[in-house]
Amino acid sequence: MPENGSLANCCEAGGRALRPGWPGAGGGRPSANLRPPWVAPALSAVLVFTTVVDVLGNLLVILSVLRNRKLRNYAGNLFLVSLALADLVVALYPYPLILMAIFHDGWALGEAHCKASAFVMGLSVICSVFNITAIAINRYCYVCHSVAYPRIYGHWYTPLYVCLIWLLTVVALVPNFFTGSLDYDPRIYSCTFIQTASAHYTVAVVVIHFLLPMAVVSYCYLRIWVLVVRARRKARSESRLHLRPSDIRSFLTMFVVFVIFAICWAPLNCIGLVVAINPEEIAPRVPEGLFVTSYFLAYFNSCLNAIIYGLLNQNFRREYKKIVLVLWSPWFCFQAAPRGSHAERQQGQALPTVSAQHPIQGDTLEPGSETAARRQTQSR
Template identity: 45%
Template structure:
């Protein structure tokens, strides 16, 4: 919660005198150790206390030293992620909507997951790319808050959609009779709406407990949970641990059933086809890669908040930055998984590419013909040129 303007002005005159000695001592220790961390607690407190130069949202008091290699690598990685995210997930949505074999109730949640992944490529990732190129956040408070909010919506809705997909596959394979009652057309739409409502409700407490702040280490705006360790653990449990535990349980039960069928063990469940197993493998890999991409970032954040052994400051900066951009990269991998493991998606991708090439070819040919016609209209004929020349001499 931020202070009123009058209070901030008063504190701006008093705090420098009070905290000057402490900050100078801390600065000498930091300089002696040679450890620079613009996102450290000391720097954040100094940024909050310095109200004469810092607005009412957090901005690092000390700019990050420019690193051409790191900036170039992160900008290229993020640019690749943005392009692949938009193109790949657009292909997924087009494939599901146009292919009859893919147009089923279960893949509604696949489209929802693709939409969640595309949210970050439309707005937050480009904002982060601008911050990388400018070596700092120059877009102001509003863009920072919107970027952090949309990033959180995308991440939470992705894990909730993965959970719903796992429940859908679990009911379809392990409880086929129950599946027909639960996942009807109307119920599937309601479940989809509830999934996104749960995402919004899960993010509401963040605006009362914490705030969106710019992190110069990773050039991005995000919610900061350092104020309360218990709340940070609750957020991680609700947004990551509990949903993935449900997903792990569903896929474990499916794996057990698949193994029993392969070993010809008598089971009371209805038989399922080989294509169902392939679809299950595809979505299982989506879950595994999501856990691998987002797991390191969540556990590093949790270690920095609790830090019972004092290992938080010893975490290498490259590991912290890598965990962030590994999580960012997850938004573009699902489309690759579908195209690699699912034959229907792969054929539809090829058809979309082929149609796109044909459309582009005919567009270029038509454009060339139009340009040629325009030139012919502007170019006078030989008789017309003689007539114009004669009129001129008259």
């Protein structure tokens, strides 16, 4: 079987020799015969589709949270905006560079862009993992520690948590520059994390940046669903857990985001663990198609979250429609806005105050207002 592309990057002289696909390394095209013919068109199609949906979808998520007061007022939705930004950055920088590498059949933008592209790719992946973990912890605290939740996620605390996530992400990427693990892989036309650069570091990356966060997220959602099932089995008067149907849908939505992320990134991380056992022996035996397909899944994940929100969350779906309508026919919306606002004012005047026995059923990704729910419970 042809030599594994990642192993080829760890070539003689400590990885400092010219890599296949780089200008000056035999014309920059010696790796073409190592790659199946379907890789270039398939990867191009995946990247083009992913980039378009990634940019449009994640911009819709960010605009929806900014426009909708119900979505904007909940602290946990800041993690969704952070997750959307993490997915968005790869579509704005690394993906277009990968498309250029496919067009040139090799990396033609120099080592600086290669390192920067691989860094941004890692930034997106690790930041996505940390945000998904933070969202799960947020839901867990709301359900399992509702009394302490307002103190843990106060008005200014959540933005600090988001900044901490991005800071930890940057810190987590710093060791890559000392291990030389950010390099060009000709099999996937990408500057990315090279699994064979350091076996010990690869194991550490998979365990700390994937397995451990996934274990934390699994524990949080398992505890949530155990409490939800118990609360449903008890009478409402006996249960201390008061969750609306919209809260259950929000947990389900983020659980689906977690499951899909795990499915998309598990193959690549499993390959990394297997290769780390013995890079020189195992890396050349990894099927080319399996490795490339694992990257297809990983790239494709960045555009899926916005689709999941639209499919499973009514508020996001409504905001998507409003934003698209404004962009599609801005003059019509500008004329219709005053009439709609007047109709809403009349409807608001005609509606009496909501009874405490029938709370408003919102459909947000953040659980309902804790303070309001607690007041309603005390009034009963």
